[in-house]
Amino acid sequence: MRLELGTFPVTRLAFGSRTGWSGGQLTVDPARLARLVLEDSRIRDVRVDLVEPGEDARIIHVRDVIEPRVKVMGPGHAYPGICGHPPDSVGEGVTFRFSGLGVLVASEVLPHIRRAVSAATDSLIDMSGPGAVTVYSTLRYVVLTLVTQPDLELAEWNDGLRLAGHRVADDLASSLRSLEPPERRIFSLAPPQAPLPRVVHVHTLNASMVPDIGTGVYGFTPHALAMLLHPNEILDGAIAGDMVVGYPGKCTWLHVNNPVLTALYARHGQDIEWVGSIIARTRWGALREKQLSAYQTVKLAQMLHAQGALVTWNHGGNDLIEVMLTIQGLEKAGIKTAFLTIESDIKVVKLSRELAETGSDEPPLLFSVPEADAIVSTGTLAPGEVLPRVSRVIGGDSLVFDQERPDARTPAAGVLDLEALSGAYSPIFGHFDNYGLGRQSYYDY
Template structure:
């Protein structure tokens, strides 16, 4: 049987600019601004603008909704299956990637659980997006647009924008090709799976798998290449520091690390994606289905990541407890809410079975971010962002906030520089 094999054809972007034609030359992405704006205009937006934010520039982007890496299937010209594209060749064949470039969506706040990105200063230590060439969509909602309609419109516009930019990568030669396939390996190696808990809680806390709201879906077995190929799209407004953006799903570091070790010290047997519900019965069913799949495939160990915090910590602890009971070793990846000084109980729930934990750091830690020369979006939103404080905005334009408001600062996936070491 032929295994899925995915070639990520990497086009490295070193700079971005506006120009007469959307194209890539010598690693510079040039964007025809007015053409792109016309593609994105719709009745849900009162206005649409495109702005650029490069590493090192004195720019603050706020409130940030999502981050998306431009990717496209060059053989079909499609991407984001179930939303913009079809399902043909998902997880296999060729995918062109604009590496070093990211689409960021902003505009008037949809929900308090959004975030910020600084392109300069101390905030850059905590966000991967501070080091990318960001093409920022500023989409202001039309009057009387509901939060649900607003979120949906911004989500689709961000995907359309990423797809438009990715088309420019089809005309140039790739700088590098990275191939991902789960080849057969030594059967004596331990069999591991990745359990990807996908937030699906309603109230703007949802993700989409193949275009379908994850609340409507069951726990499912997935090939890791599907995640790399746009199968999961973020539609949630969960706290910025631990939000799994669309970019994070496309570049999931757990998937990448397990691929790197496949055939060396482990046998990577795939991904289980399971919705995180607020309902106890749904949580229990998810745990049962996760373990049913893992036991059917004779799995020795699982790595589990959550999205968000608090409520989802019940899911990971239940998984750890039940998995250990049946002899499946479990590693969980979480961030902490340990209080301003780090001395508080870090998790909303805990269990003795969860004795192998990877921490992404304490998102309650305070940081002062200096004023920037330019704000893309609405600076006043900082006073209402989840995890922040009501007087975050200072008279001099600086902001005193918790790490919680910085995009990916304490990512449960580990896309962060925060960590704890046990001595």
């Protein structure tokens, strides 16, 4: 499987009457995008904003970020299996993309959905200042602030928002078709000249216990046993998030920009042979299911003759049980593992020394096995200070920090002391670095 990615870096955004990219500037026609979005009767209103890094701005009610990608050659559609895109296997041919750009869908959670799904939290992105701690503060955005019909059921709400976001992303990416990309790169898992250690990426992904939502693989969200993906499928958008769950590791932009894939490709043919990514779903309901999923994942790795496994996960909480059972099984099968993880049990919202420092009172991992002897920690991205007042707010005007008190609203433009307002869960979009984009970590003292 051979995929050529053509990249168009975006360094400026502007409104104009003709959508198109030229010399780093992306011109966006807001009326055209609004018309496109409003073709879906589930969307009552849309506002289009452009936001740049470094602005004194805060984006709120972030539901997902999508990097526009388009297939210009080869089978299937970028982001397959969702929004009416066919489920044909992708990862072959030529795909064009914008770098440094996201279509950001912002929409306030409907009250009945907030009641039903606790993970449908409010989130925010600060584009400058002490809150600009994640990769999402470094992107340029076409923000769609959407108002939906108020009575949409969960699945319809998710689908409506997602369709709006992907329609706009498709429209922007389609404008690239006839252009020559400034950067081209070929991705393939060509067999190495001489034998190298065979490495599999065990790419565990949370599956939601709430039906119809969560991270999907070709749009398929339910719990399922392990499957094998070629990394090029992931680069073509085979893993995509929903518009409901606020958890950092499900963002659609993140999965096509996953630094683990980049790092593995950089090593392939140099000191390892990468044999693919096993997708194993996590957060099963019963221990037997957790065990079965782990054991089948291990078996698949053995059948691939893997000698090493790089294990990642994208969630928190009890998902770690099946992740650790998988690591244990791999090691017992003689497959050496390294595990890339957030410090899952550190609930740091503001980086005061007292809260950031952990000891034997607060172990960094909720659950572990003795076989997990090679772990890389991506630490915490909590800001060190309160978030200051901002002059521009996009996506709404107020935030709910406690799902049980939806009437307690905080004005979004003001000073936000996240520790006081939000307790143990950060509302900063992408506040966990599940895939190691940054250098932050923890040290033993």
